[in-house]
Structure formats: structure tokens, C-alpha cells
Amino acid sequence: MVPLKYLLSILLLTVGLVGCGSAPEPSPSSRELTKVTLALNWFPEAEHGGYYAALVNGYFKEEGLDVEIQPGGPGVPIIQNVATKRVMFGVANADQVLVGRNEQADVVALLAPLQMSPRCIMVHKGSGIRRLEDLKDMTLAAGSGKAYLEYLKTQVTLENVKLVPYAGSSALFLKDENFAQQGYVFSEPFVARREGADPHVLMVSEIGFNPYTSLLVTHGDTISAQEELVAKVVRASRRGWQDYLANPRTVNAYIHEVNPEMDMESLRFGVEAIQPLCLPENMPPNELGVMSLERWQALSNQLKEIDWLDAQLDPATAFESRFIEAVPGS
Amino acid sequence: MKHWFQQIGPIMIPPVIFFAVVLLAWHLVVDINEIESFLVPLPGEVWQVVQEKSVELSRATWNTALAAVSGFMLSVVIGTFTAFVFSQSILVRRSLYPYAIFLQTVPIVAIAPLVINWFGNGFQSIVVVTVVISLFPVITSVTVGLTSVDRGLRDLFEMNRASRWQTLLKLRMPHAVPYLVTGARTSSGLAVVGAIVGEFFAGYASDHYGLGYLVLQSSGQLRTDLLFATIISSALLGVMMFALVTWVGYQLLARWTYAQEQA
Numbered sequence A: 001m002v003p004l005k006y007l008l009s010i011l012l013l014t015v016g017l018v019g020c021g022s023a024p025e026p027s028p029s030s031r032e033l034t035k036v037t038l039a040l041n042w043f044p045e046a047e048h049g050g051y052y053a054a055l056v057n058g059y060f061k062e063e064g065l066d067v068e069i070q071p072g073g074p075g076v077p078i079i080q081n082v083a084t085k086r087v088m089f090g091v092a093n094a095d096q097v098l099v100g101r102n103e104q105a106d107v108v109a110l111l112a113p114l115q116m117s118p119r120c121i122m123v124h125k126g127s128g129i130r131r132l133e134d135l136k137d138m139t140l141a142a143g144s145g146k147a148y149l150e151y152l153k154t155q156v157t158l159e160n161v162k163l164v165p166y167a168g169s170s171a172l173f174l175k176d177e178n179f180a181q182q183g184y185v186f187s188e189p190f191v192a193r194r195e196g197a198d199p200h201v202l203m204v205s206e207i208g209f210n211p212y213t214s215l216l217v218t219h220g221d222t223i224s225a226q227e228e229l230v231a232k233v234v235r236a237s238r239r240g241w242q243d244y245l246a247n248p249r250t251v252n253a254y255i256h257e258v259n260p261e262m263d264m265e266s267l268r269f270g271v272e273a274i275q276p277l278c279l280p281e282n283m284p285p286n287e288l289g290v291m292s293l294e295r296w297q298a299l300s301n302q303l304k305e306i307d308w309l310d311a312q313l314d315p316a317t318a319f320e321s322r323f324i325e326a327v328p329g330s
Numbered sequence B: 001m002k003h004w005f006q007q008i009g010p011i012m013i014p015p016v017i018f019f020a021v022v023l024l025a026w027h028l029v030v031d032i033n034e035i036e037s038f039l040v041p042l043p044g045e046v047w048q049v050v051q052e053k054s055v056e057l058s059r060a061t062w063n064t065a066l067a068a069v070s071g072f073m074l075s076v077v078i079g080t081f082t083a084f085v086f087s088q089s090i091l092v093r094r095s096l097y098p099y100a101i102f103l104q105t106v107p108i109v110a111i112a113p114l115v116i117n118w119f120g121n122g123f124q125s126i127v128v129v130t131v132v133i134s135l136f137p138v139i140t141s142v143t144v145g146l147t148s149v150d151r152g153l154r155d156l157f158e159m160n161r162a163s164r165w166q167t168l169l170k171l172r173m174p175h176a177v178p179y180l181v182t183g184a185r186t187s188s189g190l191a192v193v194g195a196i197v198g199e200f201f202a203g204y205a206s207d208h209y210g211l212g213y214l215v216l217q218s219s220g221q222l223r224t225d226l227l228f229a230t231i232i233s234s235a236l237l238g239v240m241m242f243a244l245v246t247w248v249g250y251q252l253l254a255r256w257t258y259a260q261e262q263a
Helices: A002-021 A046-056 A078-083 A094-102 A147-155 A171-175 A188-194 A220-225 A227-246 A249-258 A264-278 A293-305 B002-032 B043-052 B054-088 B090-105 B108-119 B123-147 B151-159 B164-202 B211-220 B224-256
Strands: A034-039 A065-070 A089-092 A107-111 A119-124 A138-141 A161-164 A179-184 A199-203 A215-219
Touching: A034 A078, A034 A227, A046 A065, A046 A227, A046 A249, A046 A264, A065 A227, A078 A089, A078 A094, A078 A107, A078 A215, A089 A094, A089 A107, A094 A107, A094 A147, A094 A215, A094 A293, A107 A220, A107 A227, A119 A188, A138 A171, A147 A293, A171 A179, A171 B108, A179 A188, A188 A199, A188 A264, A215 A220, A215 A227, A220 A227, A227 A264, A249 A264, B002 B043, B043 B054, B043 B224, B054 B090, B054 B123, B054 B164, B054 B211, B054 B224, B090 B123, B108 B123, B108 B164, B123 B164, B151 B164, B164 B211, B164 B224, B211 B224
Parallel strands: A034 A065, A034 A089, A138 A161, A138 A179
Antiparallel strands: A089 A215, A107 A215, A119 A179, A119 A199
């Protein structure tokens, strides 16, 4: 008798938990929502905040969309998945879009929430290094196969710098004063500080390598075949970003829920650090996400310099601005 | 000349023809279906990148080979020694064997950061990862070889009052050699995998890079042609190590055992 009772209560508990975990009941509306998938390039973090804001605040729903945000992780093939139409929308960085187009992946950028690249090299303050040009006589952990690293190599001498792969852990940085590592300015330096280190941050954008980051991307075919839908996703995402920068609390709570690794404190720091990257130099909020041909051109030239792109690749095909311009700033 | 061809021909011709057919089919499938190059490159494109990057590819293969061979040899030595210890008493075997299995099941991705913390970046860490991945087959095979000696032969040694040492040297060890060869063959292929995985985490990206670095580099650029070339290089390295170990195995078997049929 007793085991049965236990079994029943476990069963009930499970059902209860499942009930709690599932998404809120869709409101009974006669309007059919269009199902859309948005795949992230990393675990949910502040750099995806605006997309989550559009979800949490119901902006996607207001456009008649039922958006599923798929969390990413290391090595998730966003460009490939968008180019093969396994997912309709994705989040990627500008250099990846160009590199993908160079290999016949028809991926097009629609919105550039992070105007400035958060990519940085983190050193210990005690090292005395204050510029990327000063990096020498040390170990630098950086992701192999990253465009910024190849470009950095052409710009600074990196005299006697031992390049080692970055496996995602800051342990080596924390125990070695003579160690530098890559990071995103709103993430790794925060963790290092919390662990008692005193990091100094060198922005890679200072040497001029500054790809748009957390871009909303889709397939070229989707733009021509489902223009209306693309316009809706861009409009809602943009509203989401504008809202996230002003009012991140509830969205951060949601991100913390889907990625418990990110605690509220890290997320609060993240959104503060992301603000000047999204709206640099007094850029008004109604211009959030805009892209310019000059910026794409400059990045394309840098990638051609390191032989990552063929000379004939046209950066003008890599982005589509009309969906942003069609929206009057809120 | 004719004699030489008659010997080699029957061995060489079928795989060469098969290879040509595969290449042709590959080309046609990609060409007809207009498959984009980031998904599957044309065989011609792979061949072109092999020629363009021959220096980088051969240097990377050489660096990976150094780590793979070092790790493999360490695995054979450590594995054989461990098996000797295991074979000496059933109590020892029972106490330690679960931990040997741990080696086989440990997710290398999880311990790689630890390996770097303990041994630093570079060659020694890559070799450590290689040993972790390629050690287990040697331990199991040699242990089985040392302990599964025919009952009758063991009784014969006992009847003649052979010492434990004499039994090990004259009976168990010769019996274990074919098992060692089998274990080493499995281990040689795994050593190449181990070296490449080790390079993912602990290799150098500046100079002295190996195939693991080229894998990351080419996937970062979506250069599937270079990725294919790298995969082919690592496969060739694996086949070469396997062939070498098999050849050495034949020599050993001819010398150490009465019969060669196990080979």
C-alpha cells in the first residue's frame, strides 16, 4: 500500500512540476500565430537581451508571431543552419556572415543591435599593459579560427606571445599574472573580478576591427519570399532591444531562468556594459540597429587582407537595411 | 618488373578502382545537386587546397604525429606494466580494474582544462590527453593475454616447480604478445584521435600547431575544403600508424610465439 501511495505522490508531483515549467497557456484568440524559430549563437546572455525582451514583453505576439528562441553554445553552426533553412532566423556576428557568404551560404543580416564589438583581450592590471600594441612576453588564450585574432596578428607584433587555444575557462588567467585571454567585455572581466582578480580590458575595436555583433540574420530566399514576416520579426526585435536597454529587469529574470549559469548580478552588469555598445556616442535610441555600407565595406576589406574572403565578394549583398528604415523610431 | 606487378597488382587495383568510383560519384552528386561549398566541397577543390597548403598540412601532420606516437608508446609501456601488475593477483585486479575502466569512460572534454592546469599548454599536455584516450585497450588486452593461459600449460609449469617469475617470463608473456599486438593496433588509431583532441584544448596556435588547430581554423572560416584536407591528413596518419604497428606486430609474433596464425 505504502509504495503505491509514494508512487502516486511522485506522479502527482511530476505532473505538477511539468505544469509549472511549461509556457503560459496561449490566450484563446481566433488569430493563428505564425511559428518562427530564432537560434542563438551562445548560451542566453545579455548580448541576446533584446530578442528575449521581444518575447517576454509580447512584441513578437503582437506581430502575430509565435517565436521559439533556441539557446546556442560552443560551436553551434548558426550560419550553416540558416543557410540550409533548418532555422529561419539566427543570431550571428558580421564577420561570420561575410565568411559564410564567401562559401555560398546565402545569409543576410537584418538588424545590428550591438554597433560596437564587445570583443576584448583581458590582461592583469599589474602587467602594466594598456594597449594591444603592448602585448608581449606572455601567453594569450584565444579561440582558434577567429577572424579577429588573424587580423590582430597583422596589426600588432605580439612579440614573444605564446598563443594557446581558449577552452572557455578563466582558471589559467586567474593563477598567472603573465596571462591574457579573450573575452566579451560584459562577461569574462566581470567573472574575473568576482574571483578576486583585477583585470584590465583592451578592446579589439581599438585597432579598427569592429564587426556588428548579435546580428539578426536570415536566408536571402526568406527575404524575397516572406517579406512581410521578416519585417515583423525585425520590428519586434528592434522594439525588444530598445526596451531591454531601458528596462532590463524582468527580461534578465527570464534569461536567468533559461540559463541559470547567468546570475542576476552578472546580467545586470552585462546590460550596463552593453548599453554603450548598442548606442555609442550619443546615438539616439530610434537609430538602434542600423547598418551602414561603409562599416560592412571596412570589415570586408579587413577580412580580405587576412585572406579570409575572395576579392570579388560584394559586402553590399550581406545586409538588408530596408526593414529597419521602414520603422519610424519609437 | 612483371613479377613485381603480379604480386602487388591484385592488392592495389581493387582499392584504387573503388577510390576512383567514389571520387566520381562524389563529384557528380555535388555538381548535379548544386550543393553549396560550405556543406560539401568538390573533390577537385579539396585537391587544390591540398596543393596550396601542402606545407602547412604536412607540418601540422608531423606535429600531430609526434604527439600521437609519443602518447601511443607511453600507452604501450604504461599499459603493459599495469597489466603485469594486474596479472599478479586477482585481489589487485579486482581493486584496480574499476579505475582502469574510469580511464575509458572519463569525458576527455571535462578533464582537458584540468590537464592544462596541471601540465600547462603545449606538447606535454597533448601527450597526456593522448595517453588517457589510448591507454585502455592496451591494459585490457594484455591483462587478458597474461591471465587466460591454458590450464594444462599452467599445471605443467606447476608440476615442474616453476617459480612465479619463470611462469611470467616463459609462459604468460609469450602468450600475451598477440594480445598486446591487438591492443596496440586499436590504441594506435585512438592515439591520433587523442592527439587532435589534445590540440583542441592544449595545443599552440602560433607555431608548432597540429591538425587539431587546422580543424578549428578551417571550421571558423567555413572552409570545408580545408577541413576535408585536414581530415584526410589525419586519416592517413592513423592508417600509417596502424600499418606500422601491424608490421612491428608481425615481427614480434614471428619471434615470440610458436604459431603465427593469430596475426
